[in-house]
Amino acid sequence: MNYKQIKSELEKLSQLSIKEIKEMQLRKLKERLNYHSQNNEWYKKYLEEHNLDISRIKSLEDLSLIPILEKEHIINNFPFSSVPEDKILRFYQTSGTTGNPKLIPYNRHDIDRSAQLKARGLIFGGVKKGDKGIIIMAYGPWASGLMSQQAGEYIGLTIAGDAKLAEDGEWHPWALKKYSPDYLISQPSFLVRLEEMCNKKGIEISESSMSHLFVCGDMSSKSFKKEFGKRYNSKIIDLYCCSEFGCISAECKSGNLHYWADELIIEIINPKTKERLPCGEIGEVVVTGLYKETPPLIRYNTHDLSLLLDSKCECGKDIPAISQILGRGDSMVSIAGANVYPIQIEDAINKIPELTNIYRFNIVKENYKDKIILEVEVKKNHYKDSQNLKRMVYNNIISIAPELNYVINQSLTASQPEIILLKEGNIPERKGKIKRIFDKRNGNV
Numbered sequence: 001m002n003y004k005q006i007k008s009e010l011e012k013l014s015q016l017s018i019k020e021i022k023e024m025q026l027r028k029l030k031e032r033l034n035y036h037s038q039n040n041e042w043y044k045k046y047l048e049e050h051n052l053d054i055s056r057i058k059s060l061e062d063l064s065l066i067p068i069l070e071k072e073h074i075i076n077n078f079p080f081s082s083v084p085e086d087k088i089l090r091f092y093q094t095s096g097t098t099g100n101p102k103l104i105p106y107n108r109h110d111i112d113r114s115a116q117l118k119a120r121g122l123i124f125g126g127v128k129k130g131d132k133g134i135i136i137m138a139y140g141p142w143a144s145g146l147m148s149q150q151a152g153e154y155i156g157l158t159i160a161g162d163a164k165l166a167e168d169g170e171w172h173p174w175a176l177k178k179y180s181p182d183y184l185i186s187q188p189s190f191l192v193r194l195e196e197m198c199n200k201k202g203i204e205i206s207e208s209s210m211s212h213l214f215v216c217g218d219m220s221s222k223s224f225k226k227e228f229g230k231r232y233n234s235k236i237i238d239l240y241c242c243s244e245f246g247c248i249s250a251e252c253k254s255g256n257l258h259y260w261a262d263e264l265i266i267e268i269i270n271p272k273t274k275e276r277l278p279c280g281e282i283g284e285v286v287v288t289g290l291y292k293e294t295p296p297l298i299r300y301n302t303h304d305l306s307l308l309l310d311s312k313c314e315c316g317k318d319i320p321a322i323s324q325i326l327g328r329g330d331s332m333v334s335i336a337g338a339n340v341y342p343i344q345i346e347d348a349i350n351k352i353p354e355l356t357n358i359y360r361f362n363i364v365k366e367n368y369k370d371k372i373i374l375e376v377e378v379k380k381n382h383y384k385d386s387q388n389l390k391r392m393v394y395n396n397i398i399s400i401a402p403e404l405n406y407v408i409n410q411s412l413t414a415s416q417p418e419i420i421l422l423k424e425g426n427i428p429e430r431k432g433k434i435k436r437i438f439d440k441r442n443g444n445v
């Protein structure tokens with residue numbers, strides 16, 4: 001495939017009616033079920049254990065008859081492949097931040113198709129033929145760097161700016177000047193580091209050649225994107241990606257994620273009952289890969305939280321969409337019964353210009369009640385132990401997380417939060433995936 005073909009596929013997808021999409025999804029779903037059950041002994045047995053006769057699948061409503069796959073199925077049934085082992089060319093590893101690493105097998109077809117779908121995300125976000133890209137991500141063992149590199153090469157010159165090169169603080173500022181890239185792909189947290197490196201070299205990041213910054217890997221809040229979009233003088237676009245599928249969807253100007261409904265089915269399920277939820281209700285994102293030859297990823301639970309849009313997206317695009325990812329099902333914390341997502345805390349902090357975006361959100365027990373101790377960093381020039389600033393942080397958090405407001409102020413099941421202001425640089429984690437929530441209620445850190 002080339003740039004023109006990938007762009008044309010994207011255009012075709014946007015012209016399909018919902019009915020046509022559903023028909024295509026059903027046809028491909030049946031094909032995949034037959035293919036994987038014929039080529040994968042484990043998957044065949046798994047379907048049998050759940051009494052699934054594939055001929056019973058008559059409509060997409062029947063998806064609920066197909067058993068859900070969890071990450072343990074992949075971990076415990078290595079290599080989790082429907083192709084012979086000598087056809088597996090790569091394993092992508094998950095970063096393992098939430099438990100044991102998973103290894104996802106890829107044959108030639110799956111490697112190329114996943115990269116093409118990522119290139120589709122770049123084109124959706126506004127990248128044009130011949131644009132130059134710089135990829136500042138880890139080049140293995142996870143998918144991020146290698147897959148982004150291959151996606152960028154469908155478009156034009158793609159610079160491998162492995163995130164490890166950031167250690168000396170020299171290479172990236174140099175590469176930005178030397179290659180003048182049009183777009184970047186990185187983790188959102190790397191934008192903070194890149195700005196620091198450029199500042200040290202006297203490079204004004206707002207004057208860089210880049211117009212589009214694609215972020216994936218970590219969640220990024222609206223306020224983060226707004227602030228860093230301003231600082232970089234660029235458009236920040238979320239690509240919703242994972243090692244299992246590559247790029248699932250890309251963000252539009254209304255902040256929703258349009259997904260590749262010709263190659264994937266997305267369902268939202270209730271995290272407890274696993275039942276399918278209607279449009280508009282928050283639940284876990286379950287993805288079916290309709291193009292996958294290697295792992296049988298049919299109804300795979302990502303445990304990410306989102307909702308299916310119940311009406312056409314405000315941006316006007318006709319590609320099905322889900323909302324921004326609201327958090328990981330297993331990173332959401334429950335405080336005195338209120339569900340709080342890391343992204344809400346990040347949003348509250350990013351709204352205050354005096355603060356850096358580095359913080360620690362600790363949850364402890366105090367007199368049998370849950371209590372939040374939030375440590376935030378104040379920028380060097382603004383630092384003082386200000387009650388006003390503390391109040392502002394507090395007010396922002398409870399306005400963004402109304403359930404939390406209720407348990408603190410109305411039901412009084414949680415203690416008043418304590419806000420601690422620290423000087424910039426006092427919270428050590430500044431690189432890579434940053435752990436921000438520390439649940440110490442059971443002695444865990």
Ligand SMILES: [Zn+2]
Pocket residue numbers: 252253254255256258313314315316317321
């Ligand atoms: Zn949209």
